[in-house]
Amino acid sequence: xxxxxxxxxxxxxxxxxxxxxxxxxxxxxxxxxxxxxxxxxxxxxxxxxxxxxxxxxxxxxxxxxxxxxxxxxxxxxxxxxxxxxxxxxxxxxxxxxxxxxxxxxxxxxxxxxxxxxxxxxx
Amino acid sequence: xxxxxxxxxxxxxxxxxxxxxxxxxxxxxxxxxxxxxxxxxxxxxxxxxxxxxxxxxxxxxxxxxxxxxxxxxxxxxxxxxxxxxxxxxxxxxxxxxxxxxxxxxxxxxxxxxxxxxxxxxxxxxxxxxxxxxxxxxxxxxxxxxxxxxxxxxxxxxxxxxxxxxxxxxxxxxxxxxxxxxxxxxxxxxxxxxxxxxxxxxxxxxxxxxxxxxxxxxxxxxxxxxxxxxxxxxxxxxxxxxxxxxxxxxxxxxxxxxxxxxxxxxxxxxxxxxxxxxxxxxxxxxxxxxxxxxxxxxxxxxxxxxxxxxxxxxxxxxxxxxxxxxxxxxxxxxxxxxxxxxxxxxxxxxxxxxxxxxxxxxxxxxxxxxxxxxxxxxxxxxxxxxxxxxxxxxxxxxxxxxxxxxxxxxxxxxxxxxxxxxxxxxxxxxxxxxxxxxxxxxxxxxxxxxxxxxxxxx
Numbered sequence: 001x002x003x004x005x006x007x008x009x010x011x012x013x014x015x016x017x018x019x020x021x022x023x024x025x026x027x028x029x030x031x032x033x034x035x036x037x038x039x040x041x042x043x044x045x046x047x048x049x050x051x052x053x054x055x056x057x058x059x060x061x062x063x064x065x066x067x068x069x070x071x072x073x074x075x076x077x078x079x080x081x082x083x084x085x086x087x088x089x090x091x092x093x094x095x096x097x098x099x100x101x102x103x104x105x106x107x108x109x110x111x112x113x114x115x116x117x118x119x120x121x122x
Numbered sequence: 123x124x125x126x127x128x129x130x131x132x133x134x135x136x137x138x139x140x141x142x143x144x145x146x147x148x149x150x151x152x153x154x155x156x157x158x159x160x161x162x163x164x165x166x167x168x169x170x171x172x173x174x175x176x177x178x179x180x181x182x183x184x185x186x187x188x189x190x191x192x193x194x195x196x197x198x199x200x201x202x203x204x205x206x207x208x209x210x211x212x213x214x215x216x217x218x219x220x221x222x223x224x225x226x227x228x229x230x231x232x233x234x235x236x237x238x239x240x241x242x243x244x245x246x247x248x249x250x251x252x253x254x255x256x257x258x259x260x261x262x263x264x265x266x267x268x269x270x271x272x273x274x275x276x277x278x279x280x281x282x283x284x285x286x287x288x289x290x291x292x293x294x295x296x297x298x299x300x301x302x303x304x305x306x307x308x309x310x311x312x313x314x315x316x317x318x319x320x321x322x323x324x325x326x327x328x329x330x331x332x333x334x335x336x337x338x339x340x341x342x343x344x345x346x347x348x349x350x351x352x353x354x355x356x357x358x359x360x361x362x363x364x365x366x367x368x369x370x371x372x373x374x375x376x377x378x379x380x381x382x383x384x385x386x387x388x389x390x391x392x393x394x395x396x397x398x399x400x401x402x403x404x405x406x407x408x409x410x411x412x413x414x415x416x417x418x419x420x421x422x423x424x425x426x427x428x429x430x431x432x433x434x435x436x437x438x439x440x441x442x443x444x445x446x447x448x449x450x451x452x453x454x455x456x457x458x459x460x461x462x463x464x465x466x467x468x469x470x471x472x473x474x475x476x477x478x479x480x481x482x483x484x485x486x487x488x489x490x491x492x493x494x495x496x497x498x499x500x501x502x503x504x505x506x507x508x509x510x511x512x513x514x515x516x517x518x519x520x521x522x523x524x525x526x527x528x529x530x531x532x533x534x535x536x537x538x539x540x541x542x543x544x545x546x547x548x549x550x551x552x553x554x555x556x557x558x559x560x561x562x563x564x565x566x567x568x569x570x571x572x573x574x575x576x577x578x579x
Contacts, residue, residue, distance in 0.1 A: 037341070037345055039341050039344055040344075057341070057507070059495070059501070059506070060495065061493075061495065062493070081345075081347075
């Protein structure tokens with residue numbers, strides 16, 4: 001978890017060059033409960049930081065997932081379409097989208113793992 | 123009083139029966155089976171087919187409900203079609219029975235207005251008969267629109283008329299138009315195993331409804347692996363080697379075995395002769411006054427030929443009103459509470475005004491919303507995607523509602539009544555709703571209008 005960055009909307013970001021893998025945190029999946037569907041965007045869709053890029057639907061709620069960085073979707077995790085429970089099983093091991101970032105400075109606004117843990121306890 | 127009705131769909135046959143009940147001597151001229159598009163090519167056959175895919179889905183979901191299903195599950199295509207045909211047959215004879223008992227003379231031929239008081243009936247064997255009529259009611263309905271862009275060969279490229287008579291599951295199909303017909307057929311074809319692409323010109327499915335409603339349906343379609351392309355314009359379409367190839371304005375190419383064109387319907391007035399007797403048309407539709415009388419005294423028009431929603435229940439209501447007016451009444455139709463139903467999974471149902479319409483008209487409103495997910499009954503039956511949204515005006519009067527979710531079309535009636543009677547959210551919120559039912563969601567959404575919803579934060 002130490003190599004990840006976090007948003008206040010409970011998304012995690014793993015950076016590789018100018019590409020970011022984005023998923024939801026373990027805290028988020030616990031809050032949501034049993035996930036029944038992950039609505040994914042399309043490859044090439046472009047989003048501004050803070051836009052909803054998909055919906056995580058659980059038995060308890062249907063929550064928008066907000067993109068923590070501006071960019072273009074380069075890959076989606078299609079495995080989640082048929083096996084959404086993977087997010088429950090391993091939230092940090094299952095990325096949802098891969099984004100080509102257009103503004104790397106946005107990463108500076110995200111939290112590190114210690115900051116995020118403190119944020120969840122608030 | 124002699125009344126002749128031309129067209130035996132849900133407008134015409136209802137008008138004929140109502141007029142007969144009021145004592146008229148009624149002749150109904152109808153060129154094919156009674157029941158019109160609704161019963162023979164629309165509402166009923168599609169619902170019969172969707173009932174098959176719903177059963178199939180139930181079996182596929184069985185494991186989630188603690189049932190082990192062993193062996194192969196597959197659609198028996200012809201058995202499904204035969205079941206649909208049998209249902210149509212039964213309902214057609216049901217209407218024929220009613221017409222017969224009400225002493226409506228049913229003539230199986232094509233009607234043409236030749237004078238203000240005369241209708242010529244042309245039979246299949248080319249013989250003709252002239253009927254004298256004191257009053258005439260036009261109810262000839264509508265046909266699908268096929269823009270010339272599409273090579274409509276009825277084999278590879280077809281409309282809903284032909285889609286109901288396919289003999290096998292297509293491998294893939296492009297559906298042009300994401301309205302009610304396109305959405306229902308899209309999901310039907312997916313569930314029977316075809317690869318479906320819906321291409322819609324506007325930026326959402328069900329363009330008439332609010333975006334939040336449409337978004338729910340889009341999510342369900344994505345779950346079903348239907349490819350939905352919105353905001354796309356088709357510039358070219360061709361059939362080559364039994365494949366339909368579509369070129370989009372942005373350069374993309376989409377290909378499939380078949381294509382269903384469902385971009386809308388238009389009034390069917392060909393060879394009806396009404397313009398010759400002076401009936402005025404406006405943009406291809408028959409102009410009527412609030413009593414549904416045309417510009418020619420004694421000639422009425424109802425249903426899809428006039429400028430009102432293309433819906434069977436609207437045609438039926440208009441049929442009753444026109445019949446009463448032809449018999450000396452002074453009735454009008456109240457169009458404020460016209461229910462709109464879409465039989466997708468989840469179903470979509472709405473009545474009255476939408477939020478976007480309220481915004482466009484500058485009507486002050488607020489909403490109350492409740493998710494099905496929070497209802498015990500929805501969880502118990504395992505169908506919980508969607509919500510109920512109520513729209514009230516500044517006097518608290520319910521002026522519109524949208525439901526997307528389980529049994530939405532049946533649940534809508536309570537809200538249709540509310541809009542029709544002008545009931546307030548406070549009044550409806552006082553009504554005890556039974557537990558556990560999906561109708562509790564309506565109560566909760568109504569309470570949400572005043573932020574007094576117990577089961578939501």
